[in-house]
Amino acid sequence: MKQYLQALEHILEYGKDREDRTNTGTKGVFGYQMRFDLRNEFPAVTTKKLAWRSVVGELLWMLEGSSDERRLAEITFEKPREELTDKTTIWTANADNQAKNLGYTNTDTEKDLGPVYGHQWRSWDAAIGTVDQIAEVLENMYHDPYSRRHIVSAWNVDRVNVMALPPCHTLFQFHIQDGELSCQLYQRSVDAPLGLPFNIASYSLLTHMFAQLLGLKVGEFIHTSGDLHIYQNQIEGIREQLKREPLPGPKLEMPKFSNLDELVKTTPSQYKLINYQHHPEIKMPFAV
Numbered sequence: 001m002k003q004y005l006q007a008l009e010h011i012l013e014y015g016k017d018r019e020d021r022t023n024t025g026t027k028g029v030f031g032y033q034m035r036f037d038l039r040n041e042f043p044a045v046t047t048k049k050l051a052w053r054s055v056v057g058e059l060l061w062m063l064e065g066s067s068d069e070r071r072l073a074e075i076t077f078e079k080p081r082e083e084l085t086d087k088t089t090i091w092t093a094n095a096d097n098q099a100k101n102l103g104y105t106n107t108d109t110e111k112d113l114g115p116v117y118g119h120q121w122r123s124w125d126a127a128i129g130t131v132d133q134i135a136e137v138l139e140n141m142y143h144d145p146y147s148r149r150h151i152v153s154a155w156n157v158d159r160v161n162v163m164a165l166p167p168c169h170t171l172f173q174f175h176i177q178d179g180e181l182s183c184q185l186y187q188r189s190v191d192a193p194l195g196l197p198f199n200i201a202s203y204s205l206l207t208h209m210f211a212q213l214l215g216l217k218v219g220e221f222i223h224t225s226g227d228l229h230i231y232q233n234q235i236e237g238i239r240e241q242l243k244r245e246p247l248p249g250p251k252l253e254m255p256k257f258s259n260l261d262e263l264v265k266t267t268p269s270q271y272k273l274i275n276y277q278h279h280p281e282i283k284m285p286f287a288v
Helices: 002-014 052-065 069-077 092-101 117-121 133-143 195-215 232-242 262-263
Strands: 016-018 026-037 125-128 129-130 151-153 168-179 181-192 217-231 250-254 272-274
Touching: 002 026, 002 117, 002 195, 002 232, 016 069, 026 195, 026 232, 052 069, 052 117, 052 151, 052 195, 069 092, 092 133, 092 195, 117 125, 133 195, 133 262, 151 217, 168 195, 181 195, 195 262, 217 232
Parallel strands: 181 217
Antiparallel strands: 016 026, 026 217, 125 129, 151 168, 168 181, 250 272
8 A cells, every 4th residue: 555655645745735615625636546456465554444344334335226324324334223323424424414404314214315326326317217337337347348338437417416425436447358357446536544545445345346246356446536635634644644654455355246136235244354454543534
């Protein structure tokens, strides 16, 4: 994960100060790319602790096609929602603020976020009805591996204004070469200290999942950012993180599944980072 630390250093050195919608203020750069080789280790940040269960839970939630924050809680904590009224997720604040302001259901057991990622991935609203982009891209990769159209988009222009949060990770594309599956993500906006390690892990995991479904090996994960930024109140924490020496990356252990239906029924506890060594957590504010 040295590439990630280099990105943080790049923002501190070359980033420009900007106002933002949260009124916190950012320092950021536009257009930055990182490449991660998935063949030998999993790109989990080691200079602080990665919230791995949350990474897996959110990805399974999106692959399921849900847009209910309480369903995310069920998947992440592996308990019925009625037992989780005191538990929050990374989407709780968005549900209780933006989604509630949009008029969506918001109770202890249901928190609708509108047509966010999972909805767009599995039920894209189109003139012909709904489109299951995940099922289609898997089918297309299986039958036409060298196509340049293996793309999934969450940026549904007609629906952006009714989402609790317009998609930050907007589009991803798969590439098959020499029996290996690679993935490139374009992320329009990314909080480098908190969001970026999470997104790198999530899409790297997605690449491993789809490689297993297709009988392929993994290649690279490429992250391309639009606005890559640090919030002004995170700079002290970033400087602390940059003092730490990165540790060897872990290996990924996944459950076996042979189709998409089996995949979405797996649970976070079945996905393990083997020999994951990391420095202590660094508390940094999260802007909503």
